[in-house]
Amino acid sequence: MKREITDSLAALDPEKDYEEIMYLLQCYEFPWDYERALEFALFRTYAVPSISALLYKTGEFVSRPRKRYDDTELILYEITENGFDSERGRAALRRMNQMHGRFPIANEDFLYVLSTFVFEPIRWIEHFGWRLLRENEKLGIFQFYSELGRRMNIKDIPKDINSFEDYNIEYGRTHFRYAEVNYHIGSATRDLLLGFYLPKILWPLGKPFINAMMDDPLCEAFGFYKVPVPFQRFVKNSLKLRGKPLRFFPERRQPRLGTQVKRPTYPGGYKIEELGTFKKPDSVLKGTMEND
Structure with missing residues (x-):
């Protein structure tokens, strides 16, 4: 089956065409996979x-x-869909830097977050995508996020993809550790993802499926229980099976644009300059760990 978009990606130069590579991968080739991968990133x-x-x-x-x-x-989609130097791309980047500028965030933490946006999608697609990524596509992802990092004033971004992956792995190995704040943020995130697919009464049945997608160090850092290895294999093999028939589907003719998805947060639409605004509550919610 001829695939014009897939074939066109093969001819792109990651050094200069990284914006187009990212756009085609995220909005045409792997929109569902990319969104799931960034959630786990x-x-x-x-x-x-x-x-x-x-x-x-x-x-x-x-x-x-x-x-x-x-x-x-939405901020990331605005940049991916419109480009760094577009009016909306510049506005999204400006808003991102304003949001981050309010907090004392260490450069090494910024760098690690950036690395997860590079390598988690690559790993996800390698495991569960309908096809493997080409080398120029991986390098395009790396170049796109390196450029994003430079525009965020992140320092010491590695010059090559292998060094950046080494940093990603070593940082996780040395910085993952359990803390109660991890549990609260991780639980809120897991509940959010479950809410996309299940009514709240069924969330306890869905938790093992999300836990199954986490490696042992990640589960331990959140204080989540580890599901049995056979169940982990079942969940991951099911995702792999999803990808196999997709290679026989006709390619997407229209982009899946994340900025156009209806979101309950913004039922009437959104303004870029209003993204990330928040009102800090009088007291931060506190809780105790439940039987997870």
Whole structure:
């Protein structure tokens, strides 16, 4: 089956065409996979106490997790869909830097979050996508987020993809550790994802499926229980099976634009300059760990 978009991607140069590579991968080739991968990329950042503690202190993520999720997605989609130097892309980047500028975030934490946006989608697609990524596509993803990092004033971004992956792996190995704030942020995120698919009464049945997608260090950092290895294999093999028939489907003729998805957070639409606004509650929600 001829695939014009897939074939066109093969001819793109990751050094200069990285914006087009990202747009075609995220909006045409792997829209569902990309969104799921970025959700789990966020999970990995919340396993770091210095990152989860900052989110917890705002009170926003626990009290309004859907808004925080939508704001993050929309800013990234605005940049991917419109380009760095477009009017909307510049506005989204400006808004992102304004949001982050209010907090004392360490450069190494910024760098790790950036690395998860590079490598979690690559890993997800390698495991569950309908086809494998080409080398120029992986490098295009790396170049896109390296450029994003430079425009966010993130320092010491590795010059090549292998060094950046080494940083990603080593940072997780040395910084993942259990903290109660991890549990609260991780639980709020997991409940949010379950709410996309299940009524609340069925969330306890859905938790094992999300836990099954997490490796042991990630589960331990959140204080989540580990599901049995056979169940992990069942969940992951089911996702792999999903990808197999997709290779025989006709390619997408229209882009799946994340900025056009209807979101309950913004039923009447949104303004870029209003994304990420929040009102800190008088007291941050506190709770105790339940039997997870």
